[in-house]
Amino acid sequence: MGSSIHRTERLQEGRINIMMAARIVALIFAFFCLSQSAAWAQTAAQMDQTLDQLYGAHKPYHDFFNALQAAVKADNKTAVSKMISYPLQTMVGGKKVTLHDAAHFVASYDQIITAKVKSAVEHQTYETLFARDQGVMIGDGEVWFSGVGSSNTVLITGINQ
The missing domain is CATH 3.10.450 (Nuclear Transport Factor 2; Chain: A,)
Structure with a gap:
């Protein structure tokens, strides 16, 4: 029972890490797009x-x-x-x-x-x-x-x- 709880916690931590990584990638992408559009000026x-x-x-x-x-x-x-x-x-x-x-x-x-x-x-x-x-x-x-x-x-x- 204890190992399944740890496995569930690790899965939840993994999902949280993936979500955080996705947010970071989205922020980097948004910054890149904004900086590129400014280069046209x-x-x-x-x-x-x-x-x-x-x-x-x-x-x-x-x-x-x-x-x-x-x-x-x-x-x-x-x-x-x-x-x-x-x-x-x-x-x-x-x-x-x-x-x-x-x-x-x-x-x-x-x-x-x-x-x-x-x-x-x-x-x-x-x-x-x-x-x-x-x-x-x-x-x-x-x-x-x-x-x-x-x-x-x-x-x-x-x-x-």
């Missing part, structure tokens, strides 16, 4: 440094971003059309299309630069851009831009509605 200097490390220079990307925001905000279709790397695959009228030149982009501008895309561009801040080796992302991937060609000219490489 950057300064302009940190974004400059990120772009310098990835692409060798931040100024062309910063200038491009500012010009793109201004052109989209003004609905300057011609200016935006000159900021695109052609051919560009995107959606127009619910269909995947390949745009080969600025004229086709301008003709389909309102179907490509939707309210969602426009809002993403207008509300994005330089400090919170997402940058990786394949390019710089605006919003949740609505627009991607990167250095293109041997001259590494910064252009839009993707638009996703």
Whole structure:
């Protein structure tokens, strides 16, 4: 009888230890998540440094971003059309299309630069851009831009509605 009581007590202690461990893991996980989300909040200097490390220079990307925001905000279709790397695959009228030149982009501008895309561009801040080796992302991937060609000219490489 005494050994079964000790076994029951050990089982209860084990359950308590497991519950405590689970709480500790949950707290560590919560702290990790909060600390990671805070890492997204950057300064302009940190974004400059990120772009310098990835692409060798931040100024062309910063200038491009500012010009793109201004052109989209003004609905300057011609200016935006000159900021695109052609051919560009995107959606127009619910269909995947390949745009080969600025004229086709301008003709389909309102179907490509939707309210969602426009809002993403207008509300994005330089400090919170997402940058990786394949390019710089605006919003949740609505627009991607990167250095293109041997001259590494910064252009839009993707638009996703």
